[in-house]
Structure formats: structure tokens, C-alpha cells
Amino acid sequence: xxxxxxxxxxxxxxxALREFASKVSRPDGSIGGHFAAEAHxxxxxxxVYEARLAIARDGDLGNRLFVKLAVAISMxxxxxxxxxxxxxxxxxxxxxxxxxxxxxxxxLDDELAGKDGDVVxxxxxxxxxxxxxxxxDFEHLRDEHEFPDRTFVExxxxxxxxxxxxxxxxxxxxxxxxxxxxxxxxxxxxxSIER
Numbered sequence: 326x327x328x329x330x331x332x333x334x335x336x337x338x339x340x341a342l343r344e345f346a347s348k349v350s351r352p353d354g355s356i357g358g359h360f361a362a363e364a365h366x367x368x369x370x371x372x373v374y375e376a377r378l379a380i381a382r383d384g385d386l387g388n389r390l391f392v393k394l395a396v397a398i399s400m401x402x403x404x405x406x407x408x409x410x411x412x413x414x415x416x417x418x419x420x421x422x423x424x425x426x427x428x429x430x431x432x433l434d435d436e437l438a439g440k441d442g443d444v445v446x447x448x449x450x451x452x453x454x455x456x457x458x459x460x461x462d463f464e465h466l467r468d469e470h471e472f473p474d475r476t477f478v479e480x481x482x483x484x485x486x487x488x489x490x491x492x493x494x495x496x497x498x499x500x501x502x503x504x505x506x507x508x509x510x511x512x513x514x515x516x517s518i519e520r
Contacts, residue, residue, distance in 0.1 A: 328497045331361035342367055349374075357410065358499040359490060377486050385476040386483070389418050390444060394480075395487045396425070397432045397445045400513050401452055404491035409503035409510035411487075422505055429513040440470050448484050 334346035334356055342364055349360055363370035381388045392414045399407035415425040431437050437445050447462055466472040501507045512518045
């Protein structure tokens, strides 16, 4: 059970929260538990959400790579809730839950190639030990994928924002509420995906 009350955004006295609810409601009208928890601090809820949208929509990495990064970061942070949330999004982009699960296996086995692999490895190294990042890490992405400075700032903020969501959902013990199978999300978060 969540460690804070979950706000019903549809019934809030705050018109801004009711408007926000219309943006994030699922087809059945429900709203993710993390939004309901974050609603205790509306300015953070809306500003972090808008920052995430700006990166996913307007960033150089693109929405698909953003979602892949979010899955990988959530796995590294062992956040079942967020693995499920982002894997639900990834499933829609890659052709279903099985395809999302295959991506998770490739992350765990460090089998991602090309730009996806390089960017995910950079993000996971940054997550693990930002002080260990060296000039070579940056030069590789510059040389191989022509990353400008803007893209590095974007990538670092993806790690920060997704990790923030991970910490929020883990600390508040939010109940899993996603379409992606919870058992698969948990296996990915624990690094124990069955073949």
C-alpha cells in the first residue's frame, strides 16, 4: 500500500490538476499511481512531466530511444513499477510485450548494438558512477553518432528524470498498475529474465 495518500486528480479542487488529469488519463480513465502521489506537490508534478515530454518530443535522442533508456535505467534501479510503466510504452513501439521483453534481455546481456547500445551503456555508466565518466566516453558518442553538447545534456537529464521517478515509486511503495505483465517487470528489475 502506498505510503502517501493518492490524490484523485479528476476530483481535485485544483483546476490545474483536473486539467493535468485529462492529459495523463488512460483510455479507461485511470491515472498512474505515481501521478496521484506526485499531485501532493503540483508544481513538481507538472514541471517534471513537462521536462520529460520536452526531452521525449523535442530532444535529439527521440521518443523511442528515450523509452528504451527509461526501461534500462529503471531495470538498473530495480524499480519494478517503472520497468512496467516504460515497458508498456515500449511494447506499443516495438510490436508487443514479447518484443519489449527481448529488449530487456539484450540490456541484461549487454547485447545492444549501434547507437542504442552505446547510449544505454553511457547512461548506465553515468547512473552507476558519474565520477568515473571520462573524456573518452563523450568522444565515443561524438565520433560514432555525432552527438553535440546539447545531446549530452539531454542524455544526462534522461538519467536524472527517470531515476527520480524510480526513487519516488520505490520509496512510496506504489502498487503496480500497468498493462505490461508484473512478473516480467519484476524479473527485469531483478535481472533474472527467463529464456
